[in-house]
Amino acid sequence: xxxxxxxxxxITSVEVRRRLAGGAAGAGAIWAISDDPPSVIRVDPSxxxxxxxxxxxxxxxxxxxxxxxxxxxxxxxxVLNSNTATVTRVDPVTRGVSATIQIGVDRxxxxxxxxxxxxxxxxxxxxxxxxxxxxxxxxxxxVGESLRQVAAAGSRLWVATAALDQQLPGGGG
Amino acid sequence: MSSPRHTLTLLCCAALALGGSACxxxxxxxxxxxxxxxLSSSICSPVSYGGPGHPQYLIVVSSGFLGRYKGHGVxxxxxxxxxxxxxxxxxxxxxVGLQACEETSVKTGLPSPEKxxxxxxxxxENRSVLGVIGPLTSDCxxxxxxxxxxxxxxxxxxxxxxxxYVGLTRSGPGTRPGEPARYHPTGRRGYARLAPTDDVQGAAxxxxxxxxxxxxxxxxxxxxxxxxxLAATFTYASKRIGLELVGSARWDPKADNYRPLVARIRxxxxxxxxxxxxxxxxxxxxxxxxxxxxxxxLMGGDALxxxxxxxxxGSGAEGLVISIAVxxxxxxxxxxxxxxxxxxxxxxxxxxxxxxxxxxxxxMLLDAIARSGGDRARVAEAVMTAKVGGGLVGDFSIDRNGxxxxxQMGIYRIRAGRIRFETVIxxxxxxxxxx
Numbered sequence: 104x105x106x107x108x109x110x111x112x113x114i115t116s117v118e119v120r121r122r123l124a125g126g127a128a129g130a131g132a133i134w135a136i137s138d139d140p141p142s143v144i145r146v147d148p149s150x151x152x153x154x155x156x157x158x159x160x161x162x163x164x165x166x167x168x169x170x171x172x173x174x175x176x177x178x179x180x181x182v183l184n185s186n187t188a189t190v191t192r193v194d195p196v197t198r199g200v201s202a203t204i205q206i207g208v209d210r211x212x213x214x215x216x217x218x219x220x221x222x223x224x225x226x227x228x229x230x231x232x233x234x235x236x237x238x239x240x241x242x243x244x245x246v247g248e249s250l251r252q253v254a255a256a257g258s259r260l261w262v263a264t265a266a267l268d269q270q271l272p273g274g275g276g
Numbered sequence: 277m278s279s280p281r282h283t284l285t286l287l288c289c290a291a292l293a294l295g296g297s298a299c300x301x302x303x304x305x306x307x308x309x310x311x312x313x314x315l316s317s318s319i320c321s322p323v324s325y326g327g328p329g330h331p332q333y334l335i336v337v338s339s340g341f342l343g344r345y346k347g348h349g350v351x352x353x354x355x356x357x358x359x360x361x362x363x364x365x366x367x368x369x370x371x372v373g374l375q376a377c378e379e380t381s382v383k384t385g386l387p388s389p390e391k392x393x394x395x396x397x398x399x400x401e402n403r404s405v406l407g408v409i410g411p412l413t414s415d416c417x418x419x420x421x422x423x424x425x426x427x428x429x430x431x432x433x434x435x436x437x438x439x440x441y442v443g444l445t446r447s448g449p450g451t452r453p454g455e456p457a458r459y460h461p462t463g464r465r466g467y468a469r470l471a472p473t474d475d476v477q478g479a480a481x482x483x484x485x486x487x488x489x490x491x492x493x494x495x496x497x498x499x500x501x502x503x504x505x506l507a508a509t510f511t512y513a514s515k516r517i518g519l520e521l522v523g524s525a526r527w528d529p530k531a532d533n534y535r536p537l538v539a540r541i542r543x544x545x546x547x548x549x550x551x552x553x554x555x556x557x558x559x560x561x562x563x564x565x566x567x568x569x570x571x572x573x574l575m576g577g578d579a580l581x582x583x584x585x586x587x588x589x590g591s592g593a594e595g596l597v598i599s600i601a602v603x604x605x606x607x608x609x610x611x612x613x614x615x616x617x618x619x620x621x622x623x624x625x626x627x628x629x630x631x632x633x634x635x636x637x638x639x640m641l642l643d644a645i646a647r648s649g650g651d652r653a654r655v656a657e658a659v660m661t662a663k664v665g666g667g668l669v670g671d672f673s674i675d676r677n678g679x680x681x682x683x684q685m686g687i688y689r690i691r692a693g694r695i696r697f698e699t700v701i702x703x704x705x706x707x708x709x710x711x
Contacts, residue, residue: 165382165391166318186342186382188321207321208341209353209376228350229623240322247624249350266625 104135104146117151119144129175129217130195136170136182143173143182143193155198159184159191168203174217179236181222183215190215190222190234190241206232206241218255225250225262312373312404319391319398320377324357327365331373333650334402335641337634338377338395338410338420343385344581345412349376351631352437354623356409358615359638368646372406379416386555387416396420400427406648406655407641408434409634413554413579414441414502421459421467431466433656435640437633440474440578440601441502442509445677448475448709450508452501456677466656468640468678470633470669471601472685474502475710477577478509479703480685481599485548486519490573494546495524496537496560498553506552506577513707522546529556538567551576558588565592573597582695596690597698602630603686604697612668636668683708 104117104126121137121144128134132154133146140163145155159182160167168184168191175181179201180193188208194201206212211227224232224241227249232241248264255261311330314323325331337356339349353376365371377395381388392411399405400423408424411417417439425431443451444459445467459467485493493514497507507524514521522544527537541549541564549564549572551557557580564574575597586593605616605626612632619627619635627635644658663673672682687698 165388169382187318188341188378205317205322207324207376208378209321209324209337209349211341211346211350227346228354229625245622249625 104133106148106151115151117146117153119146119153121156124170125173127173127175127180130177130180132175132195134173134175134180134193136173138169138171141167141169141184143170143180145198157193157198157200159200172215174215174222176217176219176222178220179217179222181215181217181234183212183224185212188212190224192222192234202239204234204239204241207243210243213250214252216253216255216260218257218260223253223255223260225253227251229264231260231262313402315375315377315398315402315405319395320375321353323373323375324360325365325371325373326361327371329371331365331371332404333367333370333372333406333645334375334404335372335407335409335638335645336375336377336399336405338379338392338399338408338416339412340380340387341376341378342380342382344584345380345386347583348412348438348629348631349380351627351629352409352412352634355619355627355631355635356638358619358622359635359642362618363639363642367642370645370650372642372645379411384555387411387413389416389419392416392419393423396423400424400430400432403429403652405432406645406650406652407659408432409637409641410434410436412438414439414444414505415500415554417441417444417467418459418501422461425460425462425464425466427652429652431460431462431464431656432652433641433644433659434467435637435659436467436469436471437630437637438471438578438601439469440471440477441505442473442475442709443501443505445469445473445679448509449512450474450505464653464656465660465678468659468662468674468680470636470672470680470682471630472683473679474506474577475509475512475708476683476685476703477599477601478506478511479513479707480687480701481550481575481577481597482510482513482517482519483701483703483707484597484599484687484699485550485573485575486517488573490519490548492520492522492545492547494522494541494544494549496527496541496549496551496553497524498529498555498557499526500553500555502577502579503553507550509709510550510552512709513703516707527553527556527560529553531556534560534563535567538563542568546572548573548575551580554579558584561585561596562589562592565589570595575599582690586690586693593690594692598688598690598695600629600686600688601682601684602628602632603684603700605632607700608632608668609666609670611666612670615668632668636664639668640664
């Protein structure tokens, strides 16, 4: 992981020793995900050192979550696992997994963001899923087309959409 | 499954306004009647249900939601949800919910034999499940059908919108010993399909090649049930119309490169190459386009997925002909056009792939469940004897093997990086491998 000082443009490396797939800042730390093995890594920004490596699974296989995106809010760190269509909530205080929430394989989750409190997931089926703090399930609403990215800005969300129907037909045999 | 031709748009939503629920998106507030037992969340989505109380029964969508075919899975689930919504999540006096289950390998992005078999076992063991929409591919079906056929109280009714391998329902060119009996071990049938089988697809491709001036054809397949069977039906029809077969070969999806195969094909001086299979097809097409040039017409069956081919072959994908038993929405019968319009209005995109067929299958399952008394065998019997008038894909019936009586094949071509409809072909009966 590399820290770039925006003012001086100086670069500092933090040795993580894992292949990283994403990162986020929030809840008093820098958080990163690795897909090998599936885990969340916490970095203390002041000491620039790894303080925790939180495993997301005990044994990795096709059925276990593989993280692809991370977002850090004020009281939770959220991790999107697209292969299992789930979101893992990490408690930044206890530094452990506090819940795994299903989005649904039929929604095909693509991207994750947080408005500070809640997590938002952009899905291929055109829905946007909302996970409230402490919730055990996601609520999904229809937006349209296929959602590829989501960004939260205050009370508004921005999503990038793509027209799925321009790629097909084609079949599975 | 990305394409350089996506339309990308930014939409802005007021976050605080997003509290409402869309149909089937949130669970019902109170139970009503004996509730269905959901399938495990480790393999399937949560239950979608928008009716009163709880669903009493389930239908499941088994499809691909990862990798190359995820667009198909998304649209199949959307189509099924729309049908259930239109019917108020009811089949007669019964309430029905929907779950969607993944059959794709994370590693390959293609249907996983292990997941296909696992899904089938899970569906069979759960007595709340009265019907299956799927699977997506014929290869997956070969790993599912026996377990679904042996389901307690069954067979468990299964309707696929797109499976096309002949051997799933009857014997014929390219089918394997023991087929189709191995898929229906109880002797009672419960598997129906709504797309024409590969003898129609093979014949339509041979006819199209000939009508476009080809006299010499080479056939390649991937060795899978679908690929091998489709290649055999193309060969069968080609011989009957006088299209000379100058060679045939099997490609190895794990090969380091296809240069030796391309050289072998080039040496036979074909005017068209028919590609039958799934795994490694985009890379093979890229190699064929590069090695044979644009003078040789490349064509293939409905497993060829345009987005991944364009990504792999770039401009080499131009002119590729793909057959699929799906007609443009404008060519659908009135009920199909109305459904397509509603789908477009609801999901902000046109239905593609086999989603109209899958919607037809969902409707047939609900009709069958309505008359079943919750009995799996009666659901299957109703599906296997279905006669559909004014359906989404036309007027048709299910024959004694479980196949549709519809025989139309759409021919598409990649032009300017997009898949475009070319024509529809209905092969004459004498070109079909029927006993």
